[in-house]
Amino acid sequence: MISYLTTQLHLPLTEAANVLTNFGGTAAMTPLVGAFVADALAGRFWTITISSIIYQLGMIILTISTILPNLRPPPCNNVDSCKEADAGQLAILYFSLLLTAVGSGGIRPCVVSFGADQFDENDPKEKMRTWKFFNWYYFCMGASILVANTVIVYIQDNVGWDWGLGVPTVAMAISIVAFIFGYPLYRKLDPVGSPFTRLLQVAVAAYRKRKAAMVSDFGLLYENEEIDSAISVGGKLAHTKNMEFLDKASIVTEADNPKAPNLWKLSTSHRVEELKSLIRMGPIWAAGIILITASAQQNTFSLQQAKSMSRYLTKSFQIPAASMSLFTQASMLTTIIFYDLFFVPFTRKFTGLERGISFLTRMGIGLGISLLATLAAGFIEIHRKNTALVNGLIDKQQETIPISVFWLLPQYSLHGIADAFMSIGHLEFLYDQAPESMRSTATALFWLSISLGSYTSTLLVTLVHKYSQGADGSNWLPDNNLNKGKLEYFYWLITFLQLLNLVYYVFCAKFYTLKPLQVRKEEKEREKDGIEIISHI
DSSP states (O other): OOHHHHHTSSSOOOHHHHHHHHHHHHHHHHHHHHHHHIIIIOHHHHHHHHHHHHHHHHHHHHHHHHHSSSSSOOOOSSGOOOOOHHHHHHHHHHHHHHHHHHHHHHOOOHOOOOOOOOOOOTTTTHHHHHHHHHHHHHHHHHHHHIIIIIIIIHHHHHHHHHHHHHHHHHHHHHHHHHHHHHHGGGGOOOOOHHHHHHHHHHHHHHHHHTSSSSSOGGGGOOOOHHHHHOOTTTBBOOOSSSHHHHHHHGOTTOOOTTTSSSSTOOOOHHHHHHHHHHHHHHHHTTTTHHHHHGGGGGGTHHHHHHHHHEEEESSSSSGGGGGGGGHHHHHEEEEEEHHIIIHHHHHHHHHHOOOSHHHHHHHHHHHHHHHHHHHHHHHHHHHHHHHHTTTTTTEEEEEEEOEEEGGGHHHHHHHHHHHHHHHHHHHHHHHHSOOOOOOOHHHHHHHHHHHHHHHHHHHHHHHHHSSSSTSSOSSSSSSSOOGOOOHHHHHHHHHHHHHHHHHHHOOOTTTTOOOOOOHHHHHHHHHHHHHHHGGGO
16 A cells, blocks of 8 residues: 555655554554444444445445546656645545445454354353364464465556456455355354443442442352343353452442342442453453564564565565565464464373463463564674675665575564464453453454554654664664664564563463353363463463
8 A cells, every 4th residue: 555655646655654554543443443333232243244345335445546547646757747646536545544444443353253153152162163263264364464465466566556456355345245145154142232331330339339348258249140141141250259349349238129230339240250351351461562563573674674685586586575574474374284283282182171272371472482583683683784794885775785685584484473373362362251242342452452562663663763872873773774773772672571571471371360151160170270381481
């Protein structure tokens, strides 16, 4: 899209970047709205269907704008005669991007949850197959990115933007038709009202009864299966002993009417446990933000490194610098295949867990590998700059340093391996540990962590650029000549932050209490055994 905005609509680079940044920020926030609609009002199937149609309309409008000459400025005869897109043409662009952002808000959080819903939680065998779905869902998503970055980009560059955007538009239309035709085959869970209202009711009831004496027997806390039957899809949540101040919301006083309770004053124990589950998930969820911050450098400074290095495969063909990200996708896809076919059967022999290792352990391994990726990137940058120094190219940013771009493979590949462990484990964790009636919302948190990780990266770069400047004007991250910077220090700063994050994560995982679903007591004990492995990462 950055190429389309600059070469076809003739927008200045900074303006084009801002357009896409605003679009990305909007697209990252809309999953929270889409998840709320799915969980509270429409259900996942209809949210996906309607959102896909909205997304499709955005793609159609964008594609039409590449076909009709009046919807874009005329081609440039030379640099000086380029005419920027006018207000009307930009309005069409913004409207199409807005539609795709709104559409993705309903697709992103619901597709993975809806797919996992097809496995019956009351059937132990089906329940244990859910983790395989997460593996292959993420595999398909990575494969689609690989195709987009190769086949679609090739079509855009060599055939035309009408075909380059038309092909994915047609593919999207086919997928919508296929999805709707599968309607009779799906398991569809009904929406059960606003989850945020329930959580707020618990908090308000607990505050109102903050001075009430805690019961000595937790079996006396208020229960009402009739009230909770719609939201306890996989079984009632058992009581947990932490955050007991919230349990006061379930204490029955003389002022309460258990037969027709005011839920702002008296909450069931199941609803209290829903709020506890989300609070417990918060620290684990937050650990994924730094991983995105680390991997975000592949599209910025790692790309700049690649541009300065020799990228020739033959005397006449060189790899585009931006194509180095393909190695991240390839390593991620390879790792998923290896994980599913070899790693899980091997580790299952030692842990006794059907999924090989728990999702908490999987996330911890991913965080550790990501740390190694940025650590290696720092040493590779030192080697790159030493080669430039030996060849007298430190002051010549525009000249290619005689060092192969494949020196960057370790950092790109390790980020892909880390993604296969951490991101899929993160999705598993959010889906499994979220209250059943809030799974779309929980999955939206996965996309929110990606958004926050990207913003954190931007903030970190800004702060380092500002405060690393020396008296002579030198900077860790110079604007003009990367060879004169200290990019290795920046990579190691991220490594240090990842180390702190890993220690924080291990601490949180060690004391994390799994969602206590009563119908899964046996599985709960096996998962607890699996969590112990996290201590040995």
